[in-house]
Amino acid sequence: xxxxxxxxxxxxxxxxxxxxxxxxxxxxxxxxxxxxxxxxxxxxxxxxxxxxxxxxxxxxxxxxxxxxxxxxxxxxxxxxxxxxxxxxxxxxxxxxxxxxxxxxxxxxxxxxxxxxxxxxxxxxxxxxxxxxxxxxxxxxxxxxxxxxxxxxxxxxxxxxxxxxxxxxxxxxxxxxxxxxxxxxxxxxxxxxxxxxxxxxxxxxxxxxxxxxxxxxxxxxxxxxxxxxxxxxxxxxxxxxxxxxxxxxxxxxxxxxxxxxxxxxxxxxxxxxxxxxxxxxxxxxxxxxxxxxxxxxxxxxxxxxxxxxxxxxxxxxxxxxxxxxxxxxxxxxxxxxxxxxxxxxxxxxxxxxxxxxxxxxxxxxxxxxxxxxxxxxxxxxxxxxxxxxxxxxxxxxxxxxxxxxxxxxxxxxxxxxxxxxxxxxxxxxxxxxxxxxxxxxxxxxxxxxxxxxxxxxxxxxxxxxxxxxxxxxxxxxxxxxxxxxxxxxxxxxxxxxxxxxxxxxxxxxxxxxxxxxxxxxxxxxxxxxxxxxxxxxxxxxxxxxxxxxxxxxxxxxxxxxxxxxxxxxxxxxxxxxxxxxxxxxxxxxxxxxxxxxxxxxxxxxxxxxxxxxxxxxxxxxxxxxxxxxxxxxxxxxxxxxxxxxxxxxxxxxxxxxxxxxxxxxxxxxxxxxxxxxxxxxxxxxxxxxxxxxxxxxxxxx
Amino acid sequence: xxxxxxxxxxxxxxxxxxxxxxxxxxxxxxxxxxxxxxxxxxxxxxxxxxxxxxxxxxxxxxxxxxxxxxxxxxxxxxxxxxxxxxxxxxxxxxxxxxxxxxxxxxxxxxxxxxxxxxxxxxxxxxxxxxxxxxxxxxxxxxxxxxxxxxxxxxxxxxxxxxxxxxxxx
Numbered sequence: 001x002x003x004x005x006x007x008x009x010x011x012x013x014x015x016x017x018x019x020x021x022x023x024x025x026x027x028x029x030x031x032x033x034x035x036x037x038x039x040x041x042x043x044x045x046x047x048x049x050x051x052x053x054x055x056x057x058x059x060x061x062x063x064x065x066x067x068x069x070x071x072x073x074x075x076x077x078x079x080x081x082x083x084x085x086x087x088x089x090x091x092x093x094x095x096x097x098x099x100x101x102x103x104x105x106x107x108x109x110x111x112x113x114x115x116x117x118x119x120x121x122x123x124x125x126x127x128x129x130x131x132x133x134x135x136x137x138x139x140x141x142x143x144x145x146x147x148x149x150x151x152x153x154x155x156x157x158x159x160x161x162x163x164x165x166x167x168x169x170x171x172x173x174x175x176x177x178x179x180x181x182x183x184x185x186x187x188x189x190x191x192x193x194x195x196x197x198x199x200x201x202x203x204x205x206x207x208x209x210x211x212x213x214x215x216x217x218x219x220x221x222x223x224x225x226x227x228x229x230x231x232x233x234x235x236x237x238x239x240x241x242x243x244x245x246x247x248x249x250x251x252x253x254x255x256x257x258x259x260x261x262x263x264x265x266x267x268x269x270x271x272x273x274x275x276x277x278x279x280x281x282x283x284x285x286x287x288x289x290x291x292x293x294x295x296x297x298x299x300x301x302x303x304x305x306x307x308x309x310x311x312x313x314x315x316x317x318x319x320x321x322x323x324x325x326x327x328x329x330x331x332x333x334x335x336x337x338x339x340x341x342x343x344x345x346x347x348x349x350x351x352x353x354x355x356x357x358x359x360x361x362x363x364x365x366x367x368x369x370x371x372x373x374x375x376x377x378x379x380x381x382x383x384x385x386x387x388x389x390x391x392x393x394x395x396x397x398x399x400x401x402x403x404x405x406x407x408x409x410x411x412x413x414x415x416x417x418x419x420x421x422x423x424x425x426x427x428x429x430x431x432x433x434x435x436x437x438x439x440x441x442x443x444x445x446x447x448x449x450x451x452x453x454x455x456x457x458x459x460x461x462x463x464x465x466x467x468x469x470x471x472x473x474x475x476x477x478x479x480x481x482x483x484x485x486x487x488x489x490x491x492x493x494x495x496x497x498x499x500x501x502x503x504x505x506x507x508x509x510x511x512x513x514x515x516x517x518x519x520x521x522x523x524x525x526x527x528x529x530x531x532x533x534x535x536x537x538x539x540x541x542x543x544x545x546x547x548x549x550x551x552x553x554x555x556x557x558x559x560x561x562x563x564x565x566x567x568x569x570x571x572x573x574x575x576x577x578x579x580x581x582x583x584x585x586x587x588x589x590x591x592x593x594x595x596x597x598x599x600x601x602x603x604x605x606x607x608x609x610x611x612x613x614x615x616x617x618x619x620x621x622x623x624x625x626x627x628x629x630x631x632x633x634x635x636x637x638x639x640x641x642x643x644x645x646x647x648x649x650x651x652x653x654x655x656x657x658x659x660x661x662x663x664x665x666x667x668x669x670x671x672x673x674x675x676x677x678x679x680x681x682x683x684x685x686x687x688x689x690x691x692x693x694x695x696x697x698x699x700x
Numbered sequence: 701x702x703x704x705x706x707x708x709x710x711x712x713x714x715x716x717x718x719x720x721x722x723x724x725x726x727x728x729x730x731x732x733x734x735x736x737x738x739x740x741x742x743x744x745x746x747x748x749x750x751x752x753x754x755x756x757x758x759x760x761x762x763x764x765x766x767x768x769x770x771x772x773x774x775x776x777x778x779x780x781x782x783x784x785x786x787x788x789x790x791x792x793x794x795x796x797x798x799x800x801x802x803x804x805x806x807x808x809x810x811x812x813x814x815x816x817x818x819x820x821x822x823x824x825x826x827x828x829x830x831x832x833x834x835x836x837x838x839x840x841x842x843x844x845x846x847x848x849x850x851x852x853x854x855x856x857x858x859x860x861x862x863x864x865x866x867x868x869x
Contacts, residue, residue, distance in 0.1 A: 310760075313760075314760040567744060567746070614744075615746075651761075651762045652762065653764065656752075656766075656793060657748060657755070660747060660748065661747070662746075666743070666762045668757050673743060674741075674755050675743065676743065676745070676746075
């Protein structure tokens with residue numbers, strides 16, 4: 001049936017594709033979050049939200065001619081409709097079927113991007129969904145919104161008076177009911193067209209939904225109205241039926257003594273099988289029309305925000321230059337008649353400075369999003385992993401309001417998910433083990449986010465079995481990662497660090513859920529690339545906590561500015577532990593290498609410029625030491641002098657130069673020249689490697 | 701490059717920027733040239749190739765700068781008031797080239813352009829794509845991508861650096 005890899009054609013251009021993908025991702029996300037909530041609490045509002053998301057997906061996939069996706073969403077929609085009408089209970093069987101279908105939808109939505117048939121099989125998923133409906137109760141005669149029930153509109157007294165007045169002036173009062181086709185990707189627009197037609201025909205006395213809703217394009221699939229008009233009902237009915245995607249229109253004159261109801265809308269017969277795919281609407285328009293943001297907010301392309309951010313970054317730099325010029329000018333003009341000019345300039349630069357700060361802050365904030373969207377994805381993941389590994393796990397999240405830059409949101413998800421999976425799969429014990437240990441059967445995983453200074457912290461804490469230090473020691477030795485002596489002598493804190501070594505896994509069984517220990521090392525690498533850190537605490541039998549720390553934004557970073565051989569370097573502040581003068585420092589020469597004794601630690605001493613490969617002769621004797629750390633390893637960096645702390649905008653060195661060990665990029669300094677950003681992890685890693693080699697050389 | 705191939709050009713001429721290195725003249729397609737600026741502060745990059753002078757701040761953009769004398773194996777000399785940075789676009793992005801002087805912008809008729817031959821002493825370097833015979837002198841037409849492209853040794857060094865970085869991280 002499905003031919004994997006077959007090229008697929010969809011009816012959309014690149015712009016539509018982007019819109020479709022964005023919208024599909026958004027609706028799938030909504031479903032992902034909401035479906036898991038269903039089991040716990042199936043309130044009407046939630047059901048309505050789920051139904052709308054599925055419905056939107058059906059509409060947009062039909063619009064681009066993605067029949068498989070439209071057909072599957074249609075089957076989902078049928079089940080959701082039954083849930084909404086309380087004909088079906090959201091049992092875990094139902095939720096499972098819906099989640100499975102949702103996973104398939106993800107793949108199908110991606111087909112639009114790749115234009116390749118993924119070969120995914122949806123027939124059985126659809127059958128599974130429809131089988132659920134067999135257990136569902138009968139469809140109530142008047143269920144669901146939009147199924148006209150002939151009830152009074154609940155008109156205000158004013159409307160009744162209006163109707164009486166219109167009647168008196170010789171107009172006939174018409175009850176109108178229009179139903180838009182189920183598969184219309186743009187029901188809101190169609191409803192609006194209906195309203196326009198009615199306005200043209202006469203005076204619209206009342207509508208359901210209210211006029212404002214229809215005018216906002218937010219109406220659903222049915223419009224009912226009472227119109228005072230002079231034209232015959234049949235003529236209006238024909239005009240309404242001519243509107244695209246109208247499934248049925250009914251217009252009837254209401255006699256003076258009749259209740260002010262409207263007839264039940266003529267509806268299209270529901271397709272019984274999902275195979276009867278809805279016909280495509282107008283290709284391309286669906287996605288763009290449904291790109292409605294909430295009132296008072298707009299969507300902005302991230303690239304534009306990045307552009308703004310870059311511009312402000314340059315403004316910040318110019319301000320710094322202006323302040324220097326002002327200082328120079330003040331020095332030159334001091335005491336002269338023009339000294340007042342320098343003062344004026346000072347006031348202006350101060351004001352410009354404040355405005356720039358506020359602007360930077362404001363733009364920064366537009367890029368900030370609450371972490372809620374990331375945390376909202378977690379219940380699904382916990383549910384999946386717990387189900388597959390036979391655990392009972394409750395997920396508690398806190399700090400949903402914590403805001404962080406969207407660049408950080410993009411990178412935080414993967415590590416967080418990885419650690420969470422580990423916590424459920426390896427951390428939490430089976431219900432039986434927990435019972436034996438005197439713990440409640442259901443384990444708890446708590447994910448908490450908070451801001452502290454310029455960082456965001458996320459903690460993933462479980463009340464599981466805790467890490468087995470002896471097993472980690474043994475495994476590290478077995479894998480040849482550390483020597484038996486070193487492992488035996490290592491204090492618990494150091495042993496904990498072993499879990500971040502490549503190729504170490506302590507899980508006795510390799511599960512298909514969190515894999516085999518590959519990962520924690522990659523997780524750490526990725527976090528540290530972003531100037532973040534990850535730490536772990538664990539207590540046997542009580543549980544394990546991972547804490548991820550990341551800067552609030554990746555666009556700027558706080559750095560210590562130093563000079564070495566005439567070049568200004570920015571050392572990210574997260575890695576700087578302290579600075580001290582060389583004079584009086586406790587430096588020893590051991591085996592041809594210099595070591596700094598700093599309290600109870602011995603740090604290898606590196607001359608920063610030389611370590612980075614600067615082959616030019618030194619211009620001055622280094623006067624300062626910057627102690628920098630990475631992953632628990634410290635080095636002492638010799639620099640000529642220290643300039644102070646600064647916010648730096650990180651810029652790439654460009655393609656010609658590419659990535660260089662030890663140098664993470666460039667930044668523009670206050671005088672307009674460029675400084676280099678030190679990549680502490682590679683520098684410290686290099687030093688550690690060198691020290692191992694030296695040790696080996698000594699042994700040999 | 702191919703889009704500007706003189707053989708295909710209906711105008712049958714090349715519009716070029718001519719610069720001088722030592723006593724030789726070179727030409728770059730004017731469409732590759734973004735701008736020409738006076739020598740400005742350049743920050744050295746430790747451990748980079750010797751012909752890379754460093755990076756400079758071009759109105760907020762970080763642009764790598766190449767010393768063309770060193771790149772072309774011409775002995776170094778002091779920078780003068782005529783020294784310029786020619787900012788060009790090539791496959792490696794925007795790059796600044798330090799040249800001794802920018803002499804003129806010229807339209808060279810295709811009839812005056814010949815493939816490089818023994819006349820040019822640097823032809824063997826591969827970055828000269830043609831030679832233009834002007835009435836008063838010879839001008840070498842530069843293939844920027846070949847001039848700035850990474851040769852194999854450099855590419856290997858970059859790979860090695862990347863591996864060291866990965867291993868360290």
